[in-house]
Amino acid sequence: xxxxxxxxxxxSSHLDAARxxxxxxxxxxxxxxxxxxxxxxxxDGGRTPVGEPAIPADLYHRHLPKLAxxxxxxxxxxxxxxxxxxxxxxxRPLLAFLSENYDE
Numbered sequence: 001x002x003x004x005x006x007x008x009x010x011x012s013s014h015l016d017a018a019r020x021x022x023x024x025x026x027x028x029x030x031x032x033x034x035x036x037x038x039x040x041x042x043x044d045g046g047r048t049p050v051g052e053p054a055i056p057a058d059l060y061h062r063h064l065p066k067l068a069x070x071x072x073x074x075x076x077x078x079x080x081x082x083x084x085x086x087x088x089x090x091x092r093p094l095l096a097f098l099s100e101n102y103d104e
Contacts, residue, residue, distance in 0.1 A: 014091045017070055018098060022056075022063045026082060027072065027095055036082045038064075055080050 018024050029036045038055045064082070067073040071087035 010090065013070060014094050017067060017072055017091060018094055020063065022059060023067060024095075024098065026059075026063065026067060027088075027091065028099060030073065030082055030084050030088070031092070031095060031099075034083060037080055038082065 018027065026036075026038070029038075038059055060077075060080075064073070064075045064080075068075045068085065071085045072091055073085045073088070074083045075081070
């Protein structure tokens with residue numbers, strides 16, 4: 001029973017990570033590359049930039065920290081470089097399914 005609960009919790013966590021369009025975009029961006037650096041131009045306009053190089057404030061304050069806390073990414077707050085975290089491979093099958101079956 002405990003293993004089923006753990007698997008259900010893990011699935012719920014992965015779905016939460018992929019639920020927001022920006023988080024999906026981040027996770028998909030590092031799927032086939034070692035390192036990725038977000039920029040204002042890659043995300044919808046009308047957002048407040050933060051830092052140098054500039055990235056959308058909601059990525060800096062909400063989405064990147066959440067994914068890092070989950071262990072899905074490693075994120076350098078100064079350079080904004082993103083790499084796969086220790087838990088990334090666990091979410092890869094969900095990302096493949098979403099990528100193959102849904103258009104953004």
